[in-house]
Amino acid sequence: MPVYIVLLGPPGAGKGTQAGIVSEKLGLAHVSSGDIFRENIKNQTELGKLAEGFINRGALVPDDVTIDMIRERLSRADCLRGALLDGYPRTPPQAEALDHMLANFGGKVDVVPYIQVDEAELVNRLSGRWTCRAEGHIYHMVFNPPKQAGICDVDGSELYQREDDSRETVQHRIHVYFEQTAPLSEYYRKQGQLVEVNGAQNIEKVTADLLAALPESAKNGR
Ligand code: AP5
Ligand code: MG
Numbered sequence: 001m002p003v004y005i006v007l008l009g010p011p012g013a014g015k016g017t018q019a020g021i022v023s024e025k026l027g028l029a030h031v032s033s034g035d036i037f038r039e040n041i042k043n044q045t046e047l048g049k050l051a052e053g054f055i056n057r058g059a060l061v062p063d064d065v066t067i068d069m070i071r072e073r074l075s076r077a078d079c080l081r082g083a084l085l086d087g088y089p090r091t092p093p094q095a096e097a098l099d100h101m102l103a104n105f106g107g108k109v110d111v112v113p114y115i116q117v118d119e120a121e122l123v124n125r126l127s128g129r130w131t132c133r134a135e136g137h138i139y140h141m142v143f144n145p146p147k148q149a150g151i152c153d154v155d156g157s158e159l160y161q162r163e164d165d166s167r168e169t170v171q172h173r174i175h176v177y178f179e180q181t182a183p184l185s186e187y188y189r190k191q192g193q194l195v196e197v198n199g200a201q202n203i204e205k206v207t208a209d210l211l212a213a214l215p216e217s218a219k220n221g222r
Pocket of ligand 1: 009010011012013014015016017018033034035037054055056058059060061062066086087088089090094125126128129130138139140141143144164173199200201202203204206
């Protein structure tokens with residue numbers, strides 16, 4: 001049976017950071033809706049042109065295009081054994097669509113780690129974030145600096161600050177998160193899939209708690 005893990009948490013909680021580490025440890029594909037959108041914007045595809053305005057002002061991209069994009073991504077060969085989802089779902093219709101598509105793939109949402117961090121810390125993290133141009137590797141100028149300023153340790157590409165990490169847009173993204181995405185924690189709690197993880201610790205400790213919170217089936221169900 002494929003294994004599907006959904007990482008939930010506000011902007012800046014550390015979803016992308018943890019997904020990168022944990023997907024490698026578990027051998028699962030890392031599926032980040034934000035990364036897919038940014039790749040499409042970089043390549044100026046039709047999807048990228050549609051998504052760009054929403055993303056730059058910190059609003060959600062409409063459900064229909066987002067759901068179609070994720071369905072296509074999860075149907076690729078590297079997701080046959082499952083995936084670690086980062087940034088999807090973000091609305092109740094996206095969560096329901098995910099349940100349907102995973103049933104078609106012979107699986108289900110196995111576990112939903114909810115990474116909790118308070119709002120002031122989210123703003124600190126996002127205002128100091130630097131992202132790698134080539135592959136989206138994530139750094140922070142204080143909490144997780146690259147060896148050489150402005151250069152990605154992994155692939156040597158340039159680091160940049162995301163346009164939606166400006167202070168004003170960050171506030172709006174956090175607002176959108178509490179309005180539209182936070183209710184999903186109840187959806188998953190009711191289904192017994194939610195596990196809370198304290199995200200206000202250093203990166204290594206969050207990883208350790210996250211791994212400890214995964215059921216054995218999610219760690220070796222492949
Ligand atoms: P997306 O890219 O998903 O952004 P997000 O959810 O706002 O989350 P972030 O990527 O900002 O934060 P993160 O939790 O990944 O934190 P990170 O690990 O980078 O989405 C962007 C946009 O795309 C959305 O606003 C929307 O427009 C659109 N979109 C995406 N998905 C969509 C969907 N499903 N539906 C509709 N629209 C969608 O860490 C943040 C910083 O903190 C980094 O600098 C990192 O180094 C640092 N850090 C991480 N962990 C720690 C730690 N433990 N201690 C100290 N620092 C840490
Ligand atoms: Mg992210």
